[in-house]
Amino acid sequence: MTASLIIFAATAIAMICGILFFPKIKAGRFSADSYWAITAAGAFFMLAFCDADIPAVGRALVADTAVNPVKILVLFLSMTLISVFLDELGFFRILAAAALKRAGTGQKRLFLYIYATVSVLTVFTSNDVIVLSFTPFICYFAKNAKIDPMPYLAAEFVAANTWSMTLIIGNPTNIYLAGACGLGFTQYLRYSIIPTVFAAGAALAALWLVYRKKLSAPLKGRAEKVEAEDKFLLIAGIAHLAVCTAMLAVGPYIGVEMWLVALLSAVSLMAFAAFRGLFLRRKPATVPKSLKRVPWQLVPFVLSMFVMIEVLAQKGVTARAAQVMGADLAVLKYGAASFFASNIINNIPMSVLFAPIIQSGGAGLAAVLATVIGSNLGAFFTPVGALAGIMWSGILKRHGVKFGYGDFLKMGVTVALPALAAALGGLYLSLALF
Helix, strand or coil: CHHHHHHHHHHHHHHHHHHHHCCEEEECCEEEEHHHHHHHHHHHHHHHHCCCCHHHHHHHHHCCCCCCHHHHHHHHHHHHHHHHHHHHCCHHHHHHHHHHHHHCCEHHHHHHHHHHHHHHHHHHCCHHHHHHHHHHHHHHHHHHHCCCCHHHHHHHHHHHHHHHHCCHHHCHHHHHHHHHCCCCHHHHHHHHHHHHHHHHHHHHHHHHHHHCCHHHCECCCCCCCCCCCCHHHHHHHHHHHHHHHHHHHHHHHHCCCHHHHHHHHHHHHHHHHHHHHHHCCCCCCHHHHHHHHCCCCHHHHHHHHHHHHHHHHHCCHHHHHHHHHCCCCHHHHHHHHHHHHHHHHCHHHHHHHHHHHHHHHCCHHHHHHHHHHHHHHHHHCCHHHCHHHHHHHHHHHHCCCCCCHHHHHHHHHHHHHHHHHHHHHHHHHHHHHC
């Protein structure tokens, strides 16, 4: 047990140091993101030096269970591919431009439009995709309008990582944790909607108090005119997303797993775009561009974390942790623990770690849902909390927007903590009602 804990802790510390100080590992022509390379090394050392039952780990990777990491990755990456495809066609920029146009000359109105637009889009797509799509747009617009971009960037980031709790597809942590107790699409939504609305309301109120003075100045900039280059293909993409979301809701009732629904939807959309390009005798550039933008590095990252957690489980670490956590006050304990643990080891590793702890501890549904809340809202407490925060900070740096670790933590204290309290309160209400 001691050796596995030491390797896991060392891997977590090295991963966070890599994220903060050495985001890329380069050796000649080879280049890789440090977080997944370090995690892969940690998994190798665990298997090599902790007397692990390697065949058992292999069987766990392919087991026909709700927390099968391969199925989870297929589901998330397929939904991400659909979202990225829509972004390549200009869908998110078109909606952002429409919001800016309706805002007129009022910054406060623009702030609310940005928050509302990001919230709605995040529900049906993914928080990571929204962050990657909207952040550069906001930076460019604010620069041209000569206004402070931070109120809008904060609204975007907070909304994306709050409303991502709504549906099971909004965040890979939702998918993994919901699978830990067999929650389906509609079952998950039944319990998530009240905590999400409570958290979103608290977060918006906190953001408004923090940035209200900066939003008092008039807005001089104008929205850029954005049009889709291929409206027919854009409509096809939106239709695929709508049908996919509907099938995710009804799939469990007709015996179709969510990962298969998402995979078939993504393959269908890519095939449609490719055949349309061939029919029009032009190269379907949107398909390779979309495939290139999919975060494939999540595959080795999640699989490596899963391997390490399996070894910890074999050594009795997760069972011991479950005893310490207990089943009493599950909402409060698991909500707070997952929130802060996300900002120590990142929310995806935290979710992989907490799932077997919840299963061993018998805290059940309340613990799973509280951990989902912590995994989402922990994303805007510090930049370490989620991959979205790491990517967001990198984009701001490239655009010359100063927002350091201290600024991030300040936003976390003033916004994330009230949102967490509101969400956990909403969860108590949901559990009482349903």
